[in-house]
Amino acid sequence: MLSQSAPTPTTTPSVILVGVDFGLPHFDGELEELGQLAQTAGYTIAARLTCKRKAPDPALFVGSGKADEIAMLAQSTGASEVLFDQALSPAQQRNLERHLGMPVNDRTLLILDIFAQRARSHEGKLQVELARLQYLQTRLVRRWSHLERQSGGIGMRGGPGETQIELDRRMISEAIKRTRERLDKVKRQRATQRRQRERRDAFNISLVGYTNAGKSSLFNALVKARAYAADQLFATLDTTTRQLYLGEAGRSVSLSDTVGFIRDLPHGLVNAFAATLQEAADADLLLHVVDASNPGHLEQMASVQQVLHDIGAAQVPQILVFNKLDALDASRQPAVLVDQMELDGHWLPRIFVSARTGQGLPQLRALLAERAAAGWAGGRLPESGFTPEIGEGGS
Structure with a gap:
């Protein structure tokens, strides 16, 4: 099922919304809520596409045929990104980006982006930062695929830069630890405030x-x-x-x-x-x-x-x-x-x-x-x- 919007001159990112019906009762066939989320995050909707599957494709989530259809739709609408209504695994996200040649994100990251935009208090910003770090921690491999290991001689083959990946994993782990510690402090302060209310x-x-x-x-x-x-x-x-x-x-x-x-x-x-x-x-x-x-x-x-x-x-x-x-x-x-x-x-x-x-x-x-x-x-x-x-x- 496909619906397409006329391209509108705009500086905001244009996206294709994709939803897969696995037979669950809460499936949003019109992708209305995903569209509201996308607009809240500042996107312009170029097209909406839904399909039915019994189970997710392990590699491309929607299968190669539907992925090709998304690629053609992106070319015809000028969309620069694809948003899925369901959560994608790191491997599925990476494979789809390679197949489509454009950024692919899911409902989870979209919600995280909205939370990051809307958080105002120190506590809210800490909470969003922790969630984003935890999400990105599982997707570091695709973030650093452009890095190459330095080769030491003739005939040596380069590959993904493991040293950089390990470094960033350690940096994110340390950032997660620091953020959790700061949130624990906030949690203790809230607990103190609750006890004061109870005493009153x-x-x-x-x-x-x-x-x-x-x-x-x-x-x-x-x-x-x-x-x-x-x-x-x-x-x-x-x-x-x-x-x-x-x-x-x-x-x-x-x-x-x-x-x-x-x-x-x-x-x-x-x-x-x-x-x-x-x-x-x-x-x-x-x-x-x-x-x-x-x-x-x-x-x-x-x-x-x-x-x-x-x-x-x-x-x-x-x-x-x-x-x-x-x-x-x-x-x-x-x-x-x-x-x-x-x-x-x-x-x-x-x-x-x-x-x-x-x-x-x-x-x-x-x-x-x-x-x-x-x-x-x-x-x-x-x-x-x-x-x-x-x-x-x-x-």
């Missing part, structure tokens, strides 16, 4: 959700903050924490806005952002923000649940916050703003809100006050947290 008997709430679900907009609407929010993937990376006063409870809670999740979030990023994501794992309550207007919101919720499981936050109580209520057409408007929904075998409270218009926010505040009061009282938070008198029914 603070109730900690973390916003989690798929990227571009509107977490930062909801955060701003609740605490009247000015955290950066935009209609784009990974608009914010750094955790922001503010005090949220709940008049219904007569006290304040601690509210944190965390980095957005995404399908197939690289494990290196999950590990590198452990210090930031720990805010979610240590929270008393998670607000799982969902883009209710997105047709694929159920799959996005499953991706978020997987990341929560990976960071040890799967057991933290959740409230499902279906955001962007104002973007739903009349046929999809919920009958009531607060109901419950089954997720991973558990019934959770669900509330529909619009961070943009403020609809549903008073009900959300009331629900948060109820949960916080239960936490301050030392009682066990109910599994669903559902309060019938607030409203029952489905969407």
Whole structure:
């Protein structure tokens, strides 16, 4: 399947997006999310190409025939790079670059590049740097293929410069070690801050959700903050924490806005952002923000649940916050703003809100006050947290 865009005069890199359908349920046939990622990173999309395979080709991932098709498409569109929606092995990436004669990158590096562009705090930059170093460590061989070993006499054959490769492997290993040490220091500082909050008997709430679900907009609407929010993937990376006063409870809670999740979030990023994501794992309550207007919101919720499981936050109580209520057409408007929904075998409270218009926010505040009061009282938070008198029914 192929779609092509008319070449547009531009100074930004022009890329071909490639996706392979292996029969998995979450395959994005239109490569919409990869396109959003590419545009977020500053690319211009020249064409999109998808194909079906039972399994990846060990050498070229898509096979030689499809690789030839990509090469012809690049020639006709003037594309200068190819982006794959799936992760490529170092060997597949190297073979494709040789076959196509142009840079080939995958979803993992694309996400890393976006994170590198968006990181603002010292901690965020350290986390991205660690993930990038770990990614590049496995791809050093292709980075130095232009180097030749010095020959000592007639008849000696040159080859890849092993000495340079070993040197760079050692340099990257040392850089990874230094970055980890600095991140460990940040992690200890965060742990100290969390202990201080615990001593103050603070109730900690973390916003989690798929990227571009509107977490930062909801955060701003609740605490009247000015955290950066935009209609784009990974608009914010750094955790922001503010005090949220709940008049219904007569006290304040601690509210944190965390980095957005995404399908197939690289494990290196999950590990590198452990210090930031720990805010979610240590929270008393998670607000799982969902883009209710997105047709694929159920799959996005499953991706978020997987990341929560990976960071040890799967057991933290959740409230499902279906955001962007104002973007739903009349046929999809919920009958009531607060109901419950089954997720991973558990019934959770669900509330529909619009961070943009403020609809549903008073009900959300009331629900948060109820949960916080239960936490301050030392009682066990109910599994669903559902309060019938607030409203029952489905969407």
